[in-house]
Amino acid sequence: DILQQAVQALLQAYDWSMGGWGRAPRFPQPMVIEFLLQQATRGDQKALEAAVHVLDQMSRGGMYDVVGGGFHRYSTDDSWLVPHFEKMLYDNAQLALAYLHAYLLTGKVAFKQVCTETLDFIHREMTHPEGGFFSSLDADTEGQEGKYYIWLPAEIETALPDPASRELFAQVYPVTAQGNFEGHNILQRKGSLEELAGQLGLPEIELIERLESIHRQLYATREQRVRPATDDKVLVSWNSLALRAFAQAARYLRRDDYLAIARKNADFLLKTMYVDGRLLRAWRIGQARHSAFLEDHAGLALALLDLYQSDPDLRWYQAAGQLAGDLLEHFRDPQGGFFDTRSDQETLITRPKEIQDNATPSGSALAASALLLLSAYNDNGEWRALADYMLSSLQDLLVRHPTAFGFWLQGLDFAFGPVKQIAVVGPLSSAVTQAMLAAVWRTFRPRSIVAVSDQTVEPAGNFPELLLERGMIEAKPTAYVCQGFVCNLPAKTPEALQQQLETVS
Known part of the structure; x- marks a missing residue:
């Protein structure tokens, strides 16, 4: 009943016209979409319809970079057209997973394409040679927001010398001399790939392949521009989200290259981010700094369990178990749940204990899910009881404010089982x-x-x-x-x- 109440609250607030929740600025809400996809596996068709609808709307362009892959941070309008052009690792990691799971449930090739293009973008443009993932790409280049991503008609014509390619491009993307953003054009398709394929009399897979060729040519032209600056910090919690995405895509799509990326990232985190047996939070230019928070420990434990299921190397499972032990020793609140900071961290007047999910899952939600998964492997009744207590204490909030507790809802779905x-x-x-x-x-x-x-x-x-x-x-x-x-x-x-x-x- 609680899961169904949360779904109903989400559906009642859903924008069935443009997709999403709330007015602009409109954020992508990957954790909520994941929860809806989970309910679709329980037979909730309406939950699936909402998830598929918003995923389709976001992937048409604008907030999604159709040329280079990956998502911008949020849309400044209700139609997902004009984004804040910054690209965040955490958004792209979580959205890649949502599109992967939607593809598995629907068979929509366009969703698989968005997933792989997003992961390929992360690997190509946000990965350190040693395996860590960078934090973000800036929105601005040369003092202008979005300059790297926007187009004039003449630039399109130069980039696409073949008349047939230019004709197909014009049938898919409405590019004009007036533009749709400060005299330039942000690329956004006129409809879904399925709709456009029907209108053009083409098989959808053929349209996808022809557009991929066009996008490659546009990308080659765009690469000649000044690129956005990279925030090259490596953060454990955000890397853990990306590690989960690569690990799951590796096994579901049978992609050995994604598995290699996931292994390399996990090795980097376990070898580089530990100093004197203590997990640190951030790394840059060869140096790890700052004591890790709850979200770093719990997020990495979850990611390593995902990697273990794709690559059954016992060390991933063992490292996840060690992280869970650290949670209980250094973060546990005797009154229930977990603090966000370690017990032996610098002294604070009060130790924070954030429970609400924001753009990333809260540390407490990650911890509850990590304990649930580990207890399903090792039959640890204490860990299961602690996770159940955390979930039960929040059930009223989950129903009344589901968009603020998307990752908690995913954990609750797992807790209800059957597993x-x-x-x-x-x-x-x-x-x-x-x-x-x-x-x-x-x-x-x-x-x-x-x-x-x-x-x-x-x-x-x-x-x-x-x-x-x-x-x-x-x-x-x-x-x-x-x-x-x-x-x-x-x-x-x-x-x-x-x-x-x-x-x-």
């Missing part, structure tokens, strides 16, 4: 093992966790209890689908696993 605990045991080099993993990641499963064990390696140290006493049957890869650590009969084939995933409630 599928999936153990896959078998050599990773086996085609059968890989087919079983492909069955698991065929669709968006927000209330599932996966643990994988290569039977040829003996587990050592701290490993998921989900894998205990679960081995291969007849020396062949075997999968177990469990709830509350009680499992169905072992699945010995990918087909049997798929059937259990579809039928277990």
